[in-house]
Amino acid sequence: MKTVLNTTKRWVANIKGQFSIPAEKIYELPRHWKQAVLLAIDLCFIPLAIWLAVLVRWGGLAYEFRVVDLLAMMLTMVFSAAFFLRAGLYRAIIRYMGQQAIVTIVKAVTVSAVLLALAIFLTGSGLPRSTPVIYWATALILIGGFRLLLRSFYHSAFNNNRLKAVIYGAGVSGRQLSNALFHGGKYQTVVFVDDDAALAGTVINGVPVYGSNQLPALTKEFAISYVFLAMPSATSHRRSEIIDQLEGLPVYVKTVPDFADLMSGSAKVEQLQDIELADLLGRDAIAPDPKLIDQCIREKVVMVTGAGGSIGSELCRQIILCQPDELILFDISEFLLYQIVRELERAKAKEAHNVRITPLLGSVQNRRRLESVMTEFAVNTVYHAAAYKHVPMVEYNVVEGVANNIFGTLSAAGAAVKAGVDHFVLISTDKAVRPTNVMGASKRMAELVLQAFASKYNSTDFCMVRFGNVLGSSGSVVPLFRQQIQNGGPVTVTHKEIIRYFMTIPEAAQLVLQASAMSQGGDVFVLNMGEPVRIVNLARRLIRLMGFEVKDKANPKGDIEIHFTGLRPGEKLYEELLLGDNVTGTDHPKVMRADEALLPEKDIDLYTRQLQVACDNNDCEVIQQILQKAVPEFNPKDGISDAIWTRRFKNGVIEASDAEDNVIAGNFPKSS
Known part of the structure; x- marks a missing residue:
């Protein structure tokens, strides 16, 4: 009987092949x-x-x-x-x-x-x-x-050429997605799975519905390649549970757009996308307080420096929703400024907002330019997001990193006082806490500068917001990991023990907007970001969710290897958000206020004058020494990696006896 069935199947397949x-x-x-x-x-x-x-x-x-x-x-x-x-x-x-x-x-x-x-x-x-x-x-x-x-x-x-997929969620979104896939040419919906036991055993558009607990068996039975999450209104906690369940299956997980995007019409069900970055955090997103966000924005003139960057552009997207009178976009990059202006103009037309959007080119180190902008446009609130943030890049460009992060903040804060700005918010980083690299030290110095301004001037309210790594920002590990996985690997991680705090770009932007309303002058705000994430675990999770297996000693037949490249110059294994334990609460349950040591104004003046001279002379060793005096917690674990400084050392311009112990040779990447 079995032989007859096999013969019949081969005959049917042959007929299909002849007519295909x-x-x-x-x-x-x-x-x-x-x-x-x-x-x-x-x-x-x-x-x-x-x-x-x-x-x-x-x-x-x-x-x-x-x-x-x-x-x-x-x-x-x-x-x-x-x-x-x-x-x-x-x-x-x-x-x-x-x-x-x-x-x-x-x-x-x-x-x-x-x-x-x-x-x-x-x-x-x-x-x-x-x-x-x-x-x-x-x-x-x-x-x-x-x-x-x-x-x-x-x-x-034509179904034989399609990739077999499971739709997780048999609700309205799942049915719409099934219809879209049916008329598409890439995926074939084999089954639905749903948490609702009452739907198990039913049929939707000719596709059977099973319980979600049967998914592992269904994956093997139907040779499933993809799982599509069609649960846009599910809570973050439930989505995280589902993703944990799917992580061990050999499937590529994609999801329909967010419920808010579907309701607003900015996205369609069939526009499948990779797992949202927020789902990788393993915690619920921190909800904002609309009253706090509106307080310093609605019907005011708002300025964002570094408006074209990852954080700056997200700040602009959320600020425009709060309907200020005018939004000033300030950036040194013409291309990035052009991009964000186009995006905001489209959003403005769609939502019928009357916000005036003014793009301005300029460097935050040009104090006169900043003064004229803030004065002529009568700016009420400034969000200072213009900074160099990539640790290795600043290590290779010490002078420019210090000039932009410290003197740019000094110029922007001084211009804000001169122009009578009401609120000034600095975007800082967890790398400013006990820094081991120039980028972190420069950001901590920028915080000290702002705290000095806050203690001296009452006309402008200064505060700073400190958070960890931002998922999806430029240079973030997740987009890099995805690209490496799509290219067949390997995925590169600097160290197997390295851990980081993570948050999403919207969370970071919302924290910044709320901080300006809670500030009492000179405050350092930090977000309760939960437990830190081990980077290698994040890499493994992403590999599995993209339908591959990790290739290692335990699984030599896997698909994607993870290579450990070693810590980069100035990079720490662990990041911290606080310098001490003196922390108080705020009006937001997930936002804390840190009380940290200040530098007297005369010391700030002295160190900034010395830094200016050292930068003019391109003297990286003196820059490092001044930063260590200004930021006592700064403990550079590596020598100087600045490209010009190391080249001078190689060319004999710098005496070996003076600098050989403080120079890292060969760490600057060779051009390809």
């Missing part, structure tokens, strides 16, 4: 040719349906057709064809045929039956009076059924 190429050629024919063929087939179906109707009425072949009967048939064919064309019966693409096309077929066949009745009456045909009624049913079966068969044949012929 002709089917493709038929579907590639010009559309008007296919419409003409379909019309010809319908014209054959009309006399066949009439003959079948008479056959059913007489119960046999006893009726003999006369000339007037044939004339009635001809009239029905001609006028039915004319109506079919006018009704748009051939405009519908059969493989996409839906409910509206079926309604059109029913209307067309109904009119054809009425035309047959009129033809019988006008020609004096002897066809039975019940013929039009029976004809209506037979014609509907022939004309409509033929189209349904064609659609079924198309999808069965």
Whole structure:
């Protein structure tokens, strides 16, 4: 018996194979040719349906057709064809045929039956009076059924080339996604799975529904390649649980857009995307307080420095939703500024906001430029996001890193005081806490500068916001890991023990916007970000969620390897958010206020003057020494990696006896 079944399966597969190429050629024919063929087939179906109707009425072949009967048939064919064309019966693409096309077929066949009745009456045909009624049913079966068969044949012929997928969620979004995939050409929905036990055993659009606990077995049984999460309104906690469940399966996990994007119309169900970055955190996103966000923005003039960067651009997206009077975008990059302005103008037109958007080019180190902008536009609130943030890049460009991060903040804060700005918020980083690199030390120095301004001036409220790594920002590990996985690996991690705090770009931006409202002057705000994430675990999780297996000693047959490249210059294994334990709460339950040591104004003046001279002389060793005095917690674990400094050392410009112990040679990447 088993042999017979296998033989039958091979025979069916062979038949499908023989017809698959002709089917493709038929579907590639010009559309008007296919419409003409379909019309010809319908014209054959009309006399066949009439003959079948008479056959059913007489119960046999006893009726003999006369000339007037044939004339009635001809009239029905001609006028039915004319109506079919006018009704748009051939405009519908059969493989996409839906409910509206079926309604059109029913209307067309109904009119054809009425035309047959009129033809019988006008020609004096002897066809039975019940013929039009029976004809209506037979014609509907022939004309409509033929189209349904064609659609079924198309999808069965081309489903073999599709990737098999499971839709997780049999609700409205899941059904919409199933319809979109059915008419698409890439994925085939094999089954639905859902947490609702009442849906198990039902069928949606011809696709069976199973319980979510059966997913591992279904993955093996149907050779599933993809799982699509169609649960846009699920809580973050539930989504995290589902992703944990899917992580061990050999499938690529994608998700439909966020519920808010679907409701606003900015995204469609079928626009599948990779797992959201927030889902990788393993914690719920921290909800903002709208009142705090609005307080320093609504109906005010707001300025964002570094507006084209990852954090700056997200700040702009959220600020425009709070409807300020005017939004000033300040950036040194013409290209990034152009991009964010275009995006904001589209959002402004869509939401019908009246916000004035003003893009301005300039460097934050140019104090006169900043003063004129803040004064002429009567800026109320400044969000200072212009900074160099990539640790290795600043290590290779020490002078520019210090100049931008410290003197840029000094210029922006001074301009804010001169222009009478109400609120000034500095975007800082967890790398400013006990820094081991120039970037972290420069950001801590920027914090000290701002705290000195806060203690001296009451006219402008200064504060700073400190957070960890931002998922999805430029240079973030997640986009890099995804690219490496898509390229077949390996995924590069600097150290197997390295851990980081993570948050999403919207969370970071919302924290910044709320901080300005909670500030009492000189505050350092930090976010309760939960437990830190081990980077290698994040890499492993991403590999599995993209449908691959980690290749290592325990699994030599895996797909993607993880290579440990070693810590980069200035990089720490662990990051911290606080310098001490003196922390108080705020109006937001997840935002804390840190009370940290200040530098007297005279010391700030002294160190900044010394840094300016050292930067002018490109003396990286002196820069490092000054930063260690200004930031006592700064403990550089590596020597100087600045590209110009190391080249001077190699060329003998710097005396070896003075600097050889403080120079790292060969760490600057060679150009390819």
